[in-house]
Amino acid sequence: MxxxxxxxxxxxxxxxxxxxxxxxxxxxxxxxxxxxxxxxxxxxxxxxxxxxxxxxxxxxxxxxxxxxxxxxxxxxxxxxxxxxxxxxxxxxxxxxxxxxxxxxxxxxxxxxxxxxxxxxxxxxxxxxxxxxxxxxxxxxxxxxxxxxxxxxxxxxxxxxxxxxxxxxxxxxxxxxxxxxxxxxxxxxxxxxxxxxxxxxxxxxxxxxxxxxxxxxxxxxxxxxxxxxxxxxxxxxxxxxxxxxxxxxxxxxxxxxxxxxxxPGQLAFLTEVSRYVSEIANVVPAGNQPFVGYSAFAHKGGIHVSAVLKAPDTYEHIRPQQVGNERRVLMSDQAGASNLRCKAEEMGLELNPEREQSIIEGIKELERQGYQFEGADASLELFLRKTTGEYRQQFEVEYVKALVEKRAGQEAISEAIVKLRVGDQVVHTAAEGNGPVNAMDNALRKALEEVFPAIRHMRLTDYKVRVLDEKDATSARVRVLIESRDGSNSWNTVGVSTNIIEASWEALLDSMEYALLKQQQELNKRAAAPGEPY
Missing domain, CATH: 3.20.20.70 (Aldolase class I)
Known part of the structure; x- marks a missing residue:
């Protein structure tokens, strides 16, 4: 012993x-x-x-x-x-x-x-x-x-x-x-x-x-x-x-x-680490050994290819031993192994003849400033749209964001959204604490009429990164948004020289992803009607 x-x-x-x-x-x-x-x-x-x-x-x-x-x-x-x-x-x-x-x-x-x-x-x-x-x-x-x-x-x-x-x-x-x-x-x-x-x-x-x-x-x-x-x-x-x-x-x-x-308790270490961080209101360090979100994340295509064949090639222990999990990242350094692994995680079947064109598409988007390693939800939407396995549930006809600032008064932000869901047109407006929050409120308000599940999700984090600092106020920015529905969280990304447009892209992806997951859950229930879900 x-x-x-x-x-x-x-x-x-x-x-x-x-x-x-x-x-x-x-x-x-x-x-x-x-x-x-x-x-x-x-x-x-x-x-x-x-x-x-x-x-x-x-x-x-x-x-x-x-x-x-x-x-x-x-x-x-x-x-x-x-x-x-x-x-x-x-x-x-x-x-x-x-x-x-x-x-x-x-x-x-x-x-x-x-x-x-x-x-x-x-x-x-x-x-x-x-x-x-x-x-x-x-x-x-x-x-x-x-x-x-x-x-x-x-x-x-x-x-x-x-x-x-x-x-x-x-x-x-x-x-x-x-x-x-x-x-x-x-x-x-x-x-x-x-x-x-x-x-x-x-x-x-x-x-x-x-x-x-x-x-x-x-x-x-x-x-x-x-x-x-x-x-x-x-x-x-x-x-x-x-x-x-x-x-x-x-x-x-x-x-x-x-x-x-x-015996067996070490497998709960990652859970305990994140629980303590949550109670202490401290953002967990992604690169923390053993329990960090990136502790077993693989980005380079050669690394991913090797670790999928033999985990010991690039992992010093099995992630499950400490309750963590392996993550494969998609980026401009990714190869076919990364793509296949991510597609398998998402339940997608890729045509081998199209793999290289998809990889080139991802690399081109990353060249423009998109970053999918921290935005799995946007990546999944991109792959499903590229492979034709995505059914659009709504179409945005237009969005308008307004900011009014009068002397001696606080700024007022309002957003107007017009959506088409099948034959139905939804046209609504909402105010918010800034234009991004107003767009979030308006989009949510419009979708809730047709998709009640949207009520259960909320935006939990919002980050902006300036990509071309030398371009000053005309610089390209990347917006990362984290959303949560109570049991799950997901991340989306948007890029533009207009911070409002970048935010809208990330918001739109977040809502689309929430509806995608809801539809997948409904399909799963329909496939096994005799089993409790």
């Missing part, structure tokens, strides 16, 4: 210190529940003394039945010259009602004298007294040795003495922290090896990413003997973030042969 590495998640505490991240108590409970289902061993809920919101989290967490994870309250060692039993910070940990406490203390002599303003001997007493107090309360105590690696470089003997003080007082774990995130992997390995020679308590690692090495340093620490790993989902954290558990865990399980999560 694979050796176990305990996973300690600090997304709710250290992760929430990242710039732009703010989690409510409800947010923290949702994330904690999802992490518990994933199978992490420890969930650090926050610092109950420093943040009233964190204390509320712990009080509400008592009502939750946790499957596996142990909730952890965070804090510091007692203040200089104060008894541990009288320290408000330690008493708050006790009131939090948890079974595990993590406290940090100073390992770097510079911090002891300059930051705490006390003596090296008093710092050792603070560590020992604080750990012993919490152990006496019946808590499992994890001691985070803050700035340990910098302290070890500056004064190794004293840094090791701080660890021994925590171990002697009854700490269950000693976690070595690269708090400034500036160490290199071989420095981590050397220090961890020395620590394991000096103390018998199990050792963990807590790495920050200021040198872009948090994951590498974490893996190096495990190689040297650490058996607890602290980090955050998606690497959230202060400054440059913490070690990203979404990279650490698959590397440990799939590359190094350790067990981090219960």
């Amino acid at each position: 694979a050796e176990k590495i305990l996973i300690y998640d600090t997304t709710l505490r250290d992760g929430s210190q990242g710039e732009g991240i703010s989690l409510s108590v409800e947010d923290k409970l949702k994330i904690a529940s999802r992490l518990d289902r994933l199978g992490v061993d420890y969930i650090e809920g926050g610092w109950p003394w420093a943040n009233p919101k964190d204390m509320e989290f712990f009080l509400r967490a008592r009502e939750v039945i946790w499957r596996q994870a142990r909730l952890v309250a965070f804090g510091r060692t007692r203040k200089p010259g104060q008894a541990a039993a009288e320290d408000a910070n330690l008493l708050a940990i006790k009131r939090a009602g948890v079974k595990v406490a993590t406290i940090f203390g100073k390992s770097w002599d510079l911090h002891v004298t300059a930051a705490l303003g006390t003596t090296l001997a008093e710092n050792l007493a603070m560590i020992g007294d604080s750990v012993a107090f919490l152990v006496d309360q019946g808590l499992e105590v994890i001691y985070d040795a803050e700035h340990f690696f910098d302290g070890f470089k500056a004064n190794p003997d004293y840094a090791l003495e701080t660890l021994k003080a925590a171990a002697k007082a009854g700490a269950s774990w000693i976690v070595l922290c690269d708090t400034n995130g500036g160490c290199l992997p071989w420095e981590i390995e050397e220090a961890v090896a020395r620590v394991r020679q000096e103390i018998q308590v199990p050792v963990g690692i807590h790495a920050h990413n200021d040198g872009d090495l948090a994951v590498a340093n974490t893996l190096a620490a495990v190689t040297a003997g650490c058996r607890q790993v602290q980090g955050t989902i998606n690497g959230f954290g202060e400054r440059c973030g913490n070690a990203d558990l979404c990279s650490v865990m698959p590397n440990l399980e799939l590359k190094m042969g350790y067990q981090c999560l219960p």
